[in-house]
Amino acid sequence: MKLGLIGNPNVGKSLIFHQLTGLGVEVSNYPGTTVDLFSGRLCYQNEKLELVDLPGVYSLTGKSPEEVIVRNFLLCGDVAALIMVLDATHLERNLYLLLQVAEYEKPLIVVLNMMDEAAKQGKVIDTGKLSSILGVEVIPVIATQGKNIEAIIPGAISRARIPALQIPYDTHIEAAIRSLSAVHGISRWKAIQALLGLEEDPGLRESVTALACELEEMHHMSVPQIIAGNRHHCARAIAERVIREREPPRPDSLDAVLTSRKTGPFILVGVLLGILLSVFFIGSFLEEILVGLFDAFVILPFNSLDLAPLVHQLGLAFLLALQAGLGIAFPFIFTFYVFISILEDTGYLTRAAFLADQAMHRLGMHGQGIIPLILGFGCNVPAIMGIRLLRTRRERVIASFLVTMVPCSARTVIIAGIVAAFIGIGAALSVYAITLGLVVMTGLVLSRITPGERYGMILELTPLRVPQPGNVLAKSWYRIREFLFIAFPLLIAASLVLGFLQYAGFFDLLAESTGPLSEAFLGLPGYATTALLFGILRKEMALETLVILAGTTDLPSVLTAGQLYIFAIISVLFIPCISTIGVLVRVVGARITFLVSLYTLILGVCIGALINILIK
Amino acid sequence: MKTSSREDILEAICLLFKKNKKETTIGEVTDQLALSREEVSEKIGQLEQNGDLEVHDGETISLTPQGKEVGDRTMKKHEVLECFLSDVLGMDRRSASREACILEHGISDAATERLEGFMSRPRRRGWRTHRGPRHFSSLLDFPEGTKVTIVSVRCPLGCEHLADLGIFPGEDISIVRVLNHKAIVVRVKGCDIALSPEIASCILAEKRG
Numbered sequence: 013m014k015l016g017l018i019g020n021p022n023v024g025k026s027l028i029f030h031q032l033t034g035l036g037v038e039v040s041n042y043p044g045t046t047v048d049l050f051s052g053r054l055c056y057q058n059e060k061l062e063l064v065d066l067p068g069v070y071s072l073t074g075k076s077p078e079e080v081i082v083r084n085f086l087l088c089g090d091v092a093a094l095i096m097v098l099d100a101t102h103l104e105r106n107l108y109l110l111l112q113v114a115e116y117e118k119p120l121i122v123v124l125n126m127m128d129e130a131a132k133q134g135k136v137i138d139t140g141k142l143s144s145i146l147g148v149e150v151i152p153v154i155a156t157q158g159k160n161i162e163a164i165i166p167g168a169i170s171r172a173r174i175p176a177l178q179i180p181y182d183t184h185i186e187a188a189i190r191s192l193s194a195v196h197g198i199s200r201w202k203a204i205q206a207l208l209g210l211e212e213d214p215g216l217r218e219s220v221t222a223l224a225c226e227l228e229e230m231h232h233m234s235v236p237q238i239i240a241g242n243r244h245h246c247a248r249a250i251a252e253r254v255i256r257e258r259e260p261p262r263p264d265s266l267d268a269v270l271t272s273r274k275t276g277p278f279i280l281v282g283v284l285l286g287i288l289l290s291v292f293f294i295g296s297f298l299e300e301i302l303v304g305l306f307d308a309f310v311i312l313p314f315n316s317l318d319l320a321p322l323v324h325q326l327g328l329a330f331l332l333a334l335q336a337g338l339g340i341a342f343p344f345i346f347t348f349y350v351f352i353s354i355l356e357d358t359g360y361l362t363r364a365a366f367l368a369d370q371a372m373h374r375l376g377m378h379g380q381g382i383i384p385l386i387l388g389f390g391c392n393v394p395a396i397m398g399i400r401l402l403r404t405r406r407e408r409v410i411a412s413f414l415v416t417m418v419p420c421s422a423r424t425v426i427i428a429g430i431v432a433a434f435i436g437i438g439a440a441l442s443v444y445a446i447t448l449g450l451v452v453m454t455g456l457v458l459s460r461i462t463p464g465e466r467y468g469m470i471l472e473l474t475p476l477r478v479p480q481p482g483n484v485l486a487k488s489w490y491r492i493r494e495f496l497f498i499a500f501p502l503l504i505a506a507s508l509v510l511g512f513l514q515y516a517g518f519f520d521l522l523a524e525s526t527g528p529l530s531e532a533f534l535g536l537p538g539y540a541t542t543a544l545l546f547g548i549l550r551k552e553m554a555l556e557t558l559v560i561l562a563g564t565t566d567l568p569s570v571l572t573a574g575q576l577y578i579f580a581i582i583s584v585l586f587i588p589c590i591s592t593i594g595v596l597v598r599v600v601g602a603r604i605t606f607l608v609s610l611y612t613l614i615l616g617v618c619i620g621a622l623i624n625i626l627i628k
Numbered sequence: 629m630k631t632s633s634r635e636d637i638l639e640a641i642c643l644l645f646k647k648n649k650k651e652t653t654i655g656e657v658t659d660q661l662a663l664s665r666e667e668v669s670e671k672i673g674q675l676e677q678n679g680d681l682e683v684h685d686g687e688t689i690s691l692t693p694q695g696k697e698v699g700d701r702t703m704k705k706h707e708v709l710e711c712f713l714s715d716v717l718g719m720d721r722r723s724a725s726r727e728a729c730i731l732e733h734g735i736s737d738a739a740t741e742r743l744e745g746f747m748s749r750p751r752r753r754g755w756r757t758h759r760g761p762r763h764f765s766s767l768l769d770f771p772e773g774t775k776v777t778i779v780s781v782r783c784p785l786g787c788e789h790l791a792d793l794g795i796f797p798g799e800d801i802s803i804v805r806v807l808n809h810k811a812i813v814v815r816v817k818g819c820d821i822a823l824s825p826e827i828a829s830c831i832l833a834e835k836r837g
Contacts, residue, residue: 070789070792070793071789071792073792074789074792076789101818102817102818102819104817104818105793105794105816105817105818105819108792108794232780232797233780233781233796233797236791237781237791237796237797240791240792240796241791241796241797241798241799244794244796244799244817267820271805271813272805273805273806273807273808276807362822365822366805366807366811366813366822367807369807369809369811369822369824370807370808370809370811373809373824378824379811379822379824468823468824468825468826468827469811469822469823469824469827470789470790470793470821470822470823470824470827471821471822471823472793472819472820472821472822473813473819473820473821473822
């Protein structure tokens with residue numbers, strides 16, 4: 013039996029989903045798209061149920077991938093019941109979606125969430141009346157407190173009904189619906205879909221185009237606008253009948269400070285810098301402990317085993333990869349995601365996007381583009397996945413360049429491990445400054461030369477809320493899954509290849525062949541270039557390989573400060589790691605991936621050579 | 629007597645009455661129509677017999693209800709036709725008026741009505757009507773805290789997405805926040821929506837209250 017959770021964005025749908033399904037959740041890509049679909053299995057009274065968490069949408073009439081998925085889900089026959097989640101604080105806007113879902117004539121129940129917040133705002137909602145108007149069961153819940161959640165599944169299984177409700181459209185639209193139904197022999201619902209331009213049949217399309225001209229002339233707006241207007245009016249009429257407002261809502265004074273043009277930008281910069289510095293220090297601290305423990309309890313015992321040289325080499329490579337991966341994943345990336353999830357759950361992330369709109373316009377994107385850029389500081393892989401929320405290809409292309417240049421956690425490890433440790437914290441910050449400066453410059457140039465249409469920001473500012481610790485951890489966990497399941501396996505495979513190459517003596521060969529060139533241009537010894545190349549497999553591996561090839565952890569004894577600095581900056585800038593390349597191909601295609609790699613390679617080498625000349 | 633010259637004279641009398649707000653004289657009609665005194669006197673005599681008007685003291689003219697009706701209708705047809713020819717078809721005023729003088733006698737009442745209906749609708753491009761141009765401001769032109777009613781949404785892209793959030797003609801919204809480069813936050817149906825300047829500039833609105 014298949015159940016679907018459907019609702020607007022930010023109505024607490026995911027929270028309800030996690031509370032209903034627990035941990036057994038599968039993330040799948042919907043066929044043909046890149047939108048994640050969460051589905052979980054649960055058991056109720058010896059019956060196996062599959063619960064699908066559909067992406068949050070405002071409407072079912074648009075052409076965005078999310079809306080297409082939800083539409084297709086509703087059209088496919090095997091849905092037993094829908095669980096429609098409504099936000100009690102924004103009932104009217106949520107009813108707009110409900111009215112559209114109702115037209116699909118699937119059995120459903122309504123879950124009215126955030127009853128506590130609505131009560132706090134002085135809204136009293138008559139759920140009985142709402143239920144009788146809609147003709148379906150309405151279950152009031154408070155998801156953040158887990159209140160009444162247990163009533164959802166029994167309700168959906170035994171009492172889901174097809175809503176007994178028809179939207180009264182404008183007389184002209186009704187006339188058009190009647191004439192379409194009569195001429196083409198289609199249902200009322202299909203006629204409405206056709207008027208919205210969602211039907212493919214050419215004959216039907218022709219009739220709709222003819223009707224649309226007349227309707228648009230009469231109403232001075234497009235047919236989808238007229239229909240949307242009718243639905244909004246119907247939603248408002250229902251909301252007015254069921255809500256009693258005791259007091260008018262107060263304006264949010266905190267919001268005024270956060271988004272004002274005077275204080276807003278400073279708070280934004282402060283918050284972002286605060287997060288980056290905290291992650292830097294907390295991450296370094298935790299990583300040291302974790303790596304130390306791993307050394308003592310895994311690597312040392314392994315080294316004391318008596319194994320064949322090849323097996324030993326490969327085993328060690330595997331363990332080192334595991335150590336490095338865990339050393340980055342939990343101390344740096346997870347810490348970072350906890351902060352980001354807090355920002356998201358408090359509703360600040362959308363305000364950050366609003367405040368950054370102007371700056372992002374200069375870089376050829378709009379406000380929402382700042383979210384993947386911020387995510388990039390954790391790990392580029394999920395950040396590239398996040399690019400999908402940008403609407404136009406132009407923006408996705410620009411973002412894919414910029415995100416891959418953002419110094420991720422692995423690069424932070426290099427900056428911390430080489431520059432901060434051996435040269436100084438000022439030099440480490442200068443690497444960041446150079447990198448971010450190049451990100452900005454690249455954006456300025458790309459925004460001028462990238463073809464394609466522009467698209468502005470239309471973004472709902474989610475209400476400011478106190479984040480729930482459980483939800484924050486769950487979100488951080490789902491974010492880091494992308495690193496663990498996409499980046500991590502590649503990282504381990506790459507390490508095994510590296511271990512094998514080292515065993516086969518490939519390193520020396522490579523060092524000899526690249527040595528002269530590297531010496532001349534970058535002022536680096538041949539083995540350092542080899543280390544850089546292995547940084548493509550895993551960024552922080554550049555550092556490890558350098559230590560192995562130099563034969564000492566005391567790098568200043570073999571390389572000058574200038575050489576270390578050049579090494580760090582090149583490895584930070586040039587070619588994204590193999591996992592990022594893999595995701596880039598999936599999100600923006602092979603051609604753009606190639607261009608990104610080529611660009612960063614040239615950029616890294618040029619900046620390295622430039623600094624080499626300057627130092628001399 | 630031809631219908632067209634009857635209509636012309638009655639129209640002229642109506643026009644003069646509308647302009648001067650007092651009884652018209654034969655002399656004034658003669659000037660208006662650029663005809664000789666004899667011709668006009670003769671035609672007025674015929675119209676008097678016809679029951680369209682009455683002449684007092686051999687000079688002052690007053691219309692009967694029947695004559696007034698014909699005159700008003702003809703005047704209206706002239707206005708509508710002249711407006712159509714100049715505003716919609718782009719002819720200059722003088723030739724439009726001359727052309728309207730000829731057409732007004734042939735066009736049916738039903739066609740005039742339809743033509744008028746057509747003209748009273750805003751044209752698809754822009755907002756010009758025969759009542760004169762109307763100007764609405766885009767959301768960018770209002771300061772923080774203004775309450776406005778949306779008049780039209782003309783986005784090349786993503787129009788339906790705005791409608792889904794409740795931004796469609798006729799909806800009352802308020803402008804909550806405006807940044808320096810004019811990115812704005814509007815409150816629609818209790819939700820705050822952030823818009824880039826290029827989106828906000830496509831939304832026309834008028835101030836409420």
